[in-house]
Amino acid sequence: MKKTLIVIVGATGIGKTDLSIEIAEYFNTFILSSDSRQFYKELKIGTAPPTEKQLKKIKHFFIGNKSIENYYNASSFEVEVLSILEKIFLEKNFAIMVGGSGMYVDAVCNGIDDLPTVDINIRKKLIDKLENEGIESLRFDLQRMDPKHYEVVDLKNAKRILKALEISIMTNKPYSSFLKKKVKKRNFKIIKIALKMDRGKLYERINKRVDIMIENGLIEEVKKFYNKKHLNALNTVGYKEFFAHWDGEYSLEKAIELVKRNSRRLAKRQITWFKRDKNINWFYNNEKEKIINFIKKN
Numbered sequence: 380m381k382k383t384l385i386v387i388v389g390a391t392g393i394g395k396t397d398l399s400i401e402i403a404e405y406f407n408t409f410i411l412s413s414d415s416r417q418f419y420k421e422l423k424i425g426t427a428p429p430t431e432k433q434l435k436k437i438k439h440f441f442i443g444n445k446s447i448e449n450y451y452n453a454s455s456f457e458v459e460v461l462s463i464l465e466k467i468f469l470e471k472n473f474a475i476m477v478g479g480s481g482m483y484v485d486a487v488c489n490g491i492d493d494l495p496t497v498d499i500n501i502r503k504k505l506i507d508k509l510e511n512e513g514i515e516s517l518r519f520d521l522q523r524m525d526p527k528h529y530e531v532v533d534l535k536n537a538k539r540i541l542k543a544l545e546i547s548i549m550t551n552k553p554y555s556s557f558l559k560k561k562v563k564k565r566n567f568k569i570i571k572i573a574l575k576m577d578r579g580k581l582y583e584r585i586n587k588r589v590d591i592m593i594e595n596g597l598i599e600e601v602k603k604f605y606n607k608k609h610l611n612a613l614n615t616v617g618y619k620e621f622f623a624h625w626d627g628e629y630s631l632e633k634a635i636e637l638v639k640r641n642s643r644r645l646a647k648r649q650i651t652w653f654k655r656d657k658n659i660n661w662f663y664n665n666e667k668e669k670i671i672n673f674i675k676k677n
Contacts, residue, residue, distance in 0.1 A: 382468040382567040385674060387477040388413075388484055388653050389574035390646035392585040394664040396429050398574065399477040401667055402674075403437045406473040411460055412441040413478030413487065416615055419447045421604070424597045425617035427588065447604070447612035450502070452542075454494060457486040468567060473674075481652040488571070490563025497545045505541050505548075510609060520544055525553035538611060570677055573653050574664040585642045592617070593635060616641045 385406070387399050403410050412418070416426040420443035428442050440463055445451050460476070467474045476487060485491070509517055517540045522529040524547045532539050543554035550557075576584075589597075601621040604613055608622040617638050624634035653659055662670050 380472050382471075383473050383674075384464065384487075384565075384567055384569050385473060385475045386413075386484060386488065386569060386571045387475065387574070388479060388481070388571065388649075388659070389664070390576075390581060390649045391427075391479050391642060392588050392646065393574045393576055393581060395477050395479065395574060396427075396433065398664060398667060398670075399475055400429075400433055400437050402671060403475050405671055406471075406475070406674075408471045408473045408475060409438045409440065409467055411463065411474065411476045412439060413456075413460075413476050413480055413483045415451075415453075415456075415478075415480040415483050417442055417478070418445040418451060419443065419612050420445065421447050422600070422612075422618075424592050424595050424600045425615075427592070447607065447610050450611065453482045453486040454491050456483050457491050460487045464567065479649045481649065488565075488569050490561070492558050492561075494546055494557055495550060498549050501545055501548055502541070505544055506609065509537055509541065514540065517541065517544060521547075524548070525555050527553060528555040528558075538614065569658075570674055571656065571659040572670055572673075573659045573661050575661050576664055581646060582643050585646060586639050589617075589635070589639045589642060598631075616645050 385402065387395055387402070389395050399410055412428075414426070414428075416422065417428045418441055419426070422428075423443075429439060434442065441456075441460075464474055476484070478484065505517065514535075514537050517537065518529070518534055521532070521540055521544055525543060528543050532543060534540070546552075546554045546557060597617065598621060601618050602625075604610075604618070605622060605625055607613060608619075613619070613622070620634045620637040620641065621631075623629065624631055629637075660673065662673075
């Protein structure tokens with residue numbers, strides 16, 4: 380039997396964690412998280428990681444295994460996952476990868492372009508420039524150094540712009556010249572499952588989940604990291620909105636409202652990302668038996 384990686388993706392708050400545990404129990408295997416926000420051990424509420432009870436049910440990888448102080452990217456994730464899968468497949472026929480970070484999922488399924496290791500001093504200078512001059516100055520630099528990538532990159536995403544500039548400056552070549560987009564062959568089968576739900580119902584779930592996070596101490600958790608708000612790991616929904624509140628930009632009530640709104644927007648972007656992949660098979664989040672049967676037949 381060919382070794383198989385079951386990939387379960389979908390929008391934030393749609394129920395991926397619960398379903399993946401049930402499927403892992405059925406196939407007697409382990410789970411690898413591809414939710415880049417759940418890698419960080421310090422973030423225990425705002426990233427909605429599996430509970431202690433869930434972690435005891437099924438062995439998980441990539442939950443709280445990094446620090447917010449560490450730089451981490453999809454390329455490193457690809458290497459680590461492939462190494463772990465090799466070990467899992469020595470004793471299991473199946474492994475499960477679950478999460479909503481599309482770039483990290485793609486890195487494992489398709490491979491990621493081999494990019495040079497970035498000079499830490501270049502990164503620091505660019506981050507300082509971002510903090511002192513704003514994202515517009517980085518956009519200007521990118522447009523000058525790599526007009527091709529400038530046309531396609533998300534110009535609101537400082538992280539993506541920083542990455543492109545880092546490579547361009549270090550190599551003196553446009554970042555786009557490194558992006559060949561060749562799919563790497565894997566020695567295991569991949570079955571991709573995406574979860575769907577009525578948009579209105581999903582948004583209700585997201586709003587309720589934020590309320591529960593607030594009750595569980597999200598605001599107190601975020602406040603602990605205010606003096607580290609410059610870290611890349613903290614530039615994420617559920618944290619950056621409260622940082623802006625303490626910077627005096629708006630009220631606490633407005634910050635909570637923005638966490639909900641930005642979480643809904645994140646869900647919408649995730650759905651758009653996964654819909655472009657024609658190899659993904661879509662199911663409602665309550666169709667466990669149907670999903671299991673589909674996996675067994677394929």
